[in-house]
Amino acid sequence: MKFRKVLSNRLAVSVRFALSISALVAVVPVFAQAGNSDQGRPETAKKLETVTVTGSRIPRVDMETAQPVLTIDRAQIEKQGAASVADLLQNLTEAGSPTISRANALSSGEDVGGYYIDLRNIGSTRTLVLLNGKRLGATTSGRQDLGQIPASAIDRIEILKDGASSVYGSDAIGGVVNVITRKNFKGAEANAYLGQYGQGDGAAQVYDFSLGTSNERSSLMLSVQQYKEDPVWAKDRSYSRYPNGSRYPTTGWSLVSQNGAFSGLCGAGGDPAWCTLTKGSDPRDIANYRPLAPSERTNFAEQMMLQTGLERTSVFVSGHYDVASNVRFNGELLYNKRSTRQQIAGYPFSTGGFDMPLSGESYFNPIGKDVAFLRRGWEVPRTTNSELESFRFVAGFEGGFDIGDRLWNWDVSALHNRNDLLKTGHGDFNLVHARNAVGPSYLGSDGKVHCGTSASPVSDCVPWNPLLPYGQAGHGSLADPALQTYLFPEFHDTGRTTTTMYSANLAGSLFSLPAGDVGMAIGYEYRREQGRFAPDAFNQSGLSSGLPATGTSGKYAVNEGYVEFDVPVLSDKAFARELSLNAATRHSRYSNFGNTTNSKFGVKWKPMDDLLVRGSWSQGFRAPSIDNLYGGANGTFAFYTDPCDTVSGSAKGNGSVAARCSSGFGGQAVLSPGFVQLGQGGSPCTSYPCQTNYQFISGSNDKLRPETATTRTLGLVYSPSYAQGFDVSLDWYKIRIDNSISTDSVTDILEDCYLRGITARCSSFTRDPSTGAITSMFFGLTNKGWLETAGYDIGVNYRLPKFSFGQFKLQWNTTYVDYLNEKSDNNPDTKVQPLNSYAGNFRVRSNVMLDWALGDFGANWSMRYYSGMKERCVAVAMAECNDRNHVAPDTGARPLRRVASTIFNDMQFRWNAPWNATIALGANNVFDKVGPTMYSQPNSAFPYYGGFDIGRFYYLKYQQRF
Template identity: 25%
Template sequence: MTLGRQCRVSLVVQDRSASSIYIPQQHLDTPDGSIAPALHQLLKKTALTFTHTGTNAIAVIARSEEVDEGGNAKLLPAEEITVTGRNLTGSHLRHLKLDSYAPIDVLAQPELEITGAQTVAELLKFLPAVSGNSTSTSVTNGGNGTATVTLRGLPASNTLVLINGRRIVNNGFGGEAADLNTIPLSAVDRIEVLKDGASAVYGSDAIAGVVNIILRREFDGLSLNSYYGQAERGDQQTQSYSVTWGAGDEERHLMFSLAHYRQGEIFSRDRDLSASADNRSRGGTDLRSSASPQGYIALSDGVVSKRGDGYTPWTTEDLYNFREQTSALVPSEKQSLYIAGSHRLSDTVATYAELMAVRTRAESTMAATPVFTRFDNGDLTIAADQVYNPFGEEITDVRKRVLELGPRVQYNSTDTWRLNSGLKGDAGDWQWELTAAAHYTEARERLTNLIDPLRLSAGLKGSDICNVESNCVPINLLGTPGSIDGEQLDFIRGENRVNGASRMASLTYIADGPLGRNHAGDILAAAGVEVRREAIDFNSTDINGLSLIGGIASGSAQGMRLIGEAFGEISLPLKADTLWLDGAIRYSDYSDFGNTANPKLALRWRPIPSLLVRASYATGFKAPTLVDMNQTGYQSQEFLFDPCTNSNATSLPGCSGRADQARIQYLTEFGGNPDLQPETSDNRSLGIVWTPGDYTGFHTSLDLFEIRQNDVIDTSPQYLINENATNGLFGDRVIRDARGDITRIVATRLNIGAREVRGIDASLRYQHQSRKLGLLRWSMNGSHMASYLNQLAPGSPIEDLSGTFADSASGGAGSLPEWKANTGVYWQRGRWEAGYTVHYVSDLQESFTVNDQYVTRKIDSWSTHDLQVAYGMPSGYRFAVGIDNLLDEAPPFAASAFNDNFDARTYDLTGRYWYTTFSFTM
C-alpha cells in the first residue's frame, strides 16, 4: 500500500492470494515515475502478478497455472475490489465481484485531479445523469449560497447524498437537500453515483439515485496542494489551498485536512450573452423591467415618466435593463477542517471517529429594489395632497427603480459540524458496525437595500398622516433619478435576515456476512436498525408576515421528527457463478406522518463469463421535509405568466378583461401543510454489462431505467394561474382586482403531482498499457432521457418535458436534455500524464409568448473541451496546467431564462478558463 501511495496509484490486493506470502522490506526503483518496474521487482519471486483495472488503479492477483501458445502464464482477470474495502454504494453486502444490479459512476482520486475541479458541485455538474434544477453559486437571483445535485431531472430532494455511506444533515435553509458546498473536495477519496432508486437500502430521498462521497481515512504522509485559475476575460479569479497529513500503524491512525477555497465573481454586464435583458434581436422577448429609474406613472389621462424638468409619455424604451448591476457567478469562499482517527482495541474490534467543520460564505448582487405601488405589500397609493405629487390626483400605479439605494446585496453564510464515531469489528465471517452521529448546520442570509412597505406607505400620504410629529419623511417616487435624498432613504431602507438551523442525530447498527451456503454458493445477508432525530428551526425578520419590497418573506418553520427504521438484504445464488437473486426491504416509521415499507428485488445473470444481464424493481419514497409540513408566512415576487395578459383575454372564463401586459412578477404566498404524505415511486431497470476477456481493459454497459412517481409535493403557482385564467378555477387562490390584475397568489403545498421518467444509460471504457505509449484510457459516459411525463395535478394534461427547458423561476423543471454525455482520453507515461475531455448537452425546446403568440424555439446544443497536462517530479512535486472550455464556447441563448439569458444550472458562462495546480506529497 505504501508503494501505491508514493506512486499515486490505487493499489489493491486480493486477500486470499496474498495472505500467505511474505515479502521482506526492500528498496524499489521507479526511475521514470512508473510503478510497473517496482511491481515487477517486488513480485518476481512470488506467485503473484498485477494488472491495471482502471485509471491509476492496479490489482495484485494470483498467476494462472494455464499458459498461452508461447508458453507464458496467462493472467487471471482481476477481482474488482473497492479501494477502501467498503461495500459499493447501493448495498450493505460484500460481493466477491462488483456485479452491481444498477449502473454506478465512480470518480476516484486520480480522476478527480485530472478534471481540475475544486468543488464537489463543480465536479458533478457535467455528469450525464445530472439535469434539472440544482442550486449553485452560478445562480444569483434564486440562489442562497448552497449547491445541490439533481439526478434524472427530479428535484434535489429526490437524490440522497451520503458521506461514507451514511446519511448527513440537510442544509439550514429549509433542509430540503444536502448542501454540497459543505463537503470539501480536498478530503474526498472518491465519489460513487448510484443511478437507481435505493429506498430499500437507505430510506427516504433515494428515488432518483444516491451520491455517496467517500472521504480519505488512511492517508499516510504529507500533502500540500495549491490551485489558481482565472477566466481569459480577467474575472473569476479562483484560488484554493489544502494541507493533508496522516500517520499511523496497524493499531492506530490519525489524519487531518485543512482547506481554503475562494471563487471570484462574474458580472452579467461582462459577457455578451448576459449583458442585456432585451433579447428581441436574438428572437426572444424584452425582459427589461417596467420599474425604471425614470418611473412608470399611471395617471387618469395616460402613463408618463419623469425626464429632466418635465414629464413625457412613457414608452417601452423606458424599460430598465437590470442586468447592468447583477452578478452572474457569485463570489464565494470556504474553509474546512477534517479529522479522522481510528484505534484497534483488539484483534476483532476497532473504534473510529470523524470530525468535519466547514464555513462557507457567498455574496450575490442584484439590481436595485423595484417598487410596484399597485402590487406590492401595503397601501402604497400616493395621496393627491402628498408633497411631491404635482398632479393633484390620487396615484395608485407607480413603478420605480430606486437606484439611490444601491444594488441589493445578498450575503449567505453557513457553518456546519459533523461528528461520526463508532465501533466496528468481526465476528467470524460476519462484520458489524455501530455508528453514532451528530450533525448540525446553521445558515444565515442577509439581503440589504430593501424597502419597508409600511414606512413607504406612510411617506406617500398627505401631511395629515406624514409629518414631523409622526416622525415620517415624505418620499418622492415621482422625481428624476437621484431625487430620493439620504433622509428619505434612511427612512424607508430595510434589511431582511433569515436564520435557519438543521440538526440530525442518529444511531445505526449494521451487520453483514454469509448467512449459509446452498448448492450454488454462499448466501450473503445484511441487516440493521437505525434511530434518527431530525429538527429544524427557521425564521426571518418579516413584517407581520409581509415581505419587504425587493425581497421575500421566508416566514418561519419549527419542527422535529423521530424516525425508526429496520432493514435487511440478501443475495441468494441460484446457479454457481451464473445466477443470483438479490432482495432488500426497509421499514420506516416517522413520528409525524406514519410508516412505510419499501422492497427491492434484483436479478443478475451471467450466461457467459464476459456478459452480465441485470434487472431490478424497487419502490421508493421521499418524506415531506419539515419545512414542507411546518412553514408559514413565505412570500415572494415570482416570475410568472398570466394568460389574461394576452389579446384573447376577454374570451377566457377566468379573465374579466385584459390584464397588465408589462408585469412579469406576481406576489405569491407559499405555505406548509401538516397533512402531507410521502411522495412514492416505482423504479425499474434492465441492463447488460460486457467485459470481453479477449480485450483486456474493455468494459461497456447499457441500462434502461424507468421511474414512476406519485403524490408529488408541489406548489406550482403557474399551474394555478393557468387553470384560473383558462377554466375559471382556483378563484380563492388567484386573487384578482376589479381590472383583472392578479394581486396575490396563494400556493399551499399539496400531494398532487405525478411523474414518469424513462431513459438509457450507456458507458464504454477501454485502456491499453504498453512500454511505448504508457497507460492510455478512453471512456464514454452518456445518458438519454427518452421521456419525462409530468402531470401537475389530477385531471390536468400530461406533458412530455424531455428535451425541453422551462426556467425554475417560473416553476419549470429546468433543462432536461434528451442526451447528455462526456468522453475523454487520459494518458500516463512515467511522470507525465494528461487528460482531454469533451462534455456535450443536446439541443432543447423552449416555449414562450411573443406579441400574443405562443412560440417554440430551439436552444442549440452545447459542447466544451477541457485539457490538462501534468508532470510529477521524483522529489514528490506535481505541477499541472489546464484549460477548461478550450474553444471558448458561450452557452446557448435561452429566451425564457430569467437569469442571464441561459440556464446556469446546466451550462457555464465563464468562457475559456486557465488554471494551474502545484502539489507536494511525501
C-alpha cells in the same frame, strides 16, 4: 456582528481541536505499538479484505453487484478542471439541472449557496447523499449540500444509479451519491487551485492541505480547505446584458425607472401619462416634467449578478483506533462555514403595491395633490449575504466475531449534524419609514427639508423625493446616506436544522450452498430531524418591501429496521459462471405520518466470464420534509405567461383556450378578445415570461403524503478477455413516482385551468374583472399525481496498450432519456405533460474523455454534449419560432422554438515534478462556446440555461506531497 464573531470563534475552536488531535496522533501509535508488539494483524483487519459497495450492506470480495454503480476515483477527480467535487458531479450525464443555479441571483431561502445533486432530473430531494455510508445533514427542505466536503479528503465517489430505499430509507429514489474519504493516509499534502474566466472575472481560489498518519492499530487524518469564487456580473456577458436578451428598452425592460415618475398630466397639460423630470431642472416646477419615454425604461440587468460569489472554509478530521484485537473505534468531525453573496437591482418601488402615494403636502410634490409614483432604488441595490455554519460529528465502534468458521461484522454508531444559518438582506424598503418619508414635508428655516409640517414636525424622519432622478443632487435625494440609512435597514433571517441518528448493523454469512455462502445483513436506525427558519420580523409582518414570509418550524422521528440477503444460486456452470439473487426490505415508522415498507430484488448473472447481466426491481419513498409540512407562507412577484394573452399566450393559436378565456371558464372573469397580460406598473407585457405587478403567495401543506416509487433496471457489462482494458456497459432504467410532492407554479395552474380544462385549478387565482389582470394567487405544495421517466446509460472504457509515445485511455458515457412525463392529478381525463427536451431536461447528454500519459507528463481532452432544447414561442422570440405548427399531446396547438445541441470542450496538461509535486494547467470551455438563448430562462434569471458554461475558464493546479 455578534453572530459573525460567534462563527469565527467556533471555527477557531474547531481548527484548534483538529490540530490538537493531529499532535496527539504522534503519541497514539507509540502506545499502540508498545502495548501490542507481540500481537499480529487485528481481527478487524479481516473485514478490510472485503468491500461494502454502495447500495448493499453485505460485504463482498468484488465490486460487481446487481445494481449499476459508477465510481469516480481520486485520480479521475484530479484530472478534471472543476473547482469542487460538486462541479464535477454536475457534469455527470445522469445529473439533472442544477437545483439552485448560481446563475439565478433571484433565488431565496436557506438553500442558496449549496450544491445539490439531482440524478435523473427528478429533483434533488429524491437523490440521497451519504458521507462514508451515512447521511449528510439536510436543510428543512430536505436538501444535502455536497460542497461542504473538502475535496482533499475524498478517496472516491460511488454513484448508485438505482433506487435504494430498502437499504437507506427515504429519498433514495433517483439514486445515491456516497462520498468515501481517504483511509490510512500517511504524510502530508497541499493543493492550490487558481482560475478565472477569459473575461477577467469569476476568479476562483482553492487552497487545502491534509495531514495523516497510520499504523497497524490506528490512523488519523486532517483536511482543511479554503474556497473562494468571485461573482460574475450580468452586464459582462452578451446573453445576460439585457432583460430577455433584448437591447431594446421596449422589450422586457422595467417601466419602474431609476429616474422616477408620477402618474398625471405632464407639463402644462396633455394626456395622462407617467411623468418624469427633465434631468438638471427644478423638480418642484411642473413645467419641467414630460412623459416617460419607452427608451427610459430600466435595464435592471446592469446591477445583477450572473453568478453569485461564494466562500467556504471546511475542516474534516477522521480516524480509527483498535481498542482490542476485534473492536475498532471510528470517528469523524466535519466543520463547514459557507458565505454566499447575491445582488440584484434596486427595488422597483411602485405605490400601487403599497397604497403609498407621494403626499400632496410633500415639499417635493409639483402638483399639490396625492399622486402615484414609480421609483427604483438604484442607489441601493438589493444584496443578500447568507452565512451557513455546519457541524457534523460521527462516532462508533465496529468489530467482528466468528461463529464456527464464519466471520460476522457488526457496527454501532451515533451521528449529529447541525446547520446554523444567518441571512442578512439590504436594499428593501422599511415601509413604515417610506410612508413617513413621502408624507407631508416642509422647508425649514435652516434651509433643510423636514418631515411633517412646520406646525407639527415629525422627528426621527428623513424626507424623500422619489421624483428626483438618479444622479441629480438636491433635497430628498436617494443618494443621501442619511436617507439610505432611514429607508434601508438590514434584515436578518435565522435558521437551524439538526439531524440525530443512531444505528446498529450486523452482516455475515448464514450458511453455504454449492454456489457459495448465503450473505445476510440486518440493522436498525433511529433518526430525528428538527428544523426552523425564522424570517426577519419586518418580513413576517409585511412591513418591508421584501417578500413577506412566515416562519418554518417542525420535527419528526423515524424508527427503521431492514434485512438484506445475498443468495448464490449457480457457480461455474455452463452458461452460468455465476448466478445470484439479492433481496432486501426495510420497515419505517414515522412519527408524523405512520408506517411504510419498501423492498428490493436483484439478480446478477454471468453466462460467461466476459459478460455480466444485471437487473433489479425496487420500491422507494420520500417522506415530506419539514419545510414541505411545516413551512410558512412566502410572497413572490412571479414571472409567468398568461395562456389568455392574445399576443404571446396560447389563446393566440389555440381556439379552445381562447374560448375558455372569453367565456369565464372555471368561474373566472370574462376576458376581452384582445386581452394582453399586464406586468409591472400595470403596463402591458412586452416580453415573456412577464413579472406580475401583484404579490402572489406560496406555502406548505401539512396534509402531504409520502411519495412512493417503483424503479426497474436491466443492464449488461461486457469485458472481453481478448481486449484487455476494454469494457462496455448498457443499463436501462425506469422510475415511476406516485403522489409526487411538487411545488405548484403560476404557469402550471393557469395551463391546467385554460389549456387542460381542469376546473378545480381555476379556483387558485383571482382576476380583476375590469383589466383581467391576475391580482392574487396561492400556489402551495401538493401531491400532484405522478412523474415517470425512463432511459439508457451507456458507458465505454478502453485502456489502450502502451505505446512508445504513451498510454491512452478513453472514457465515454452517455445518458439517453426516452421520456420524462408528469401528470398533475389522477383524473383519467387529465392529459400527460411531456417534459423531455424542454429547457433543462435534455434528451441526450454525453461526455467523452481521452487521456494520455508518458512518463511524468500527461494530458486529457474532454467534450460535454447537450442535446437540443425546445421552449414555447413568445412575442420576444416570435421571429425565431421555427416550429409553429407543433401540436402538444396535453395542450393541443402550441408553437415551439427549437435550438440546436451544444458541445463544450475542456483540456488539461499535467507534469509530475521531481520534487514530488504535480502541476496541471487547463481550460474549461476551450473554444469559449456560448449556448443558445433560452427566453424561458431555465434555472436562471437570464435567457440562458443556468447549467451551461459562462465563458472560457483558465486554471492552474499545484499539488505538493511531503
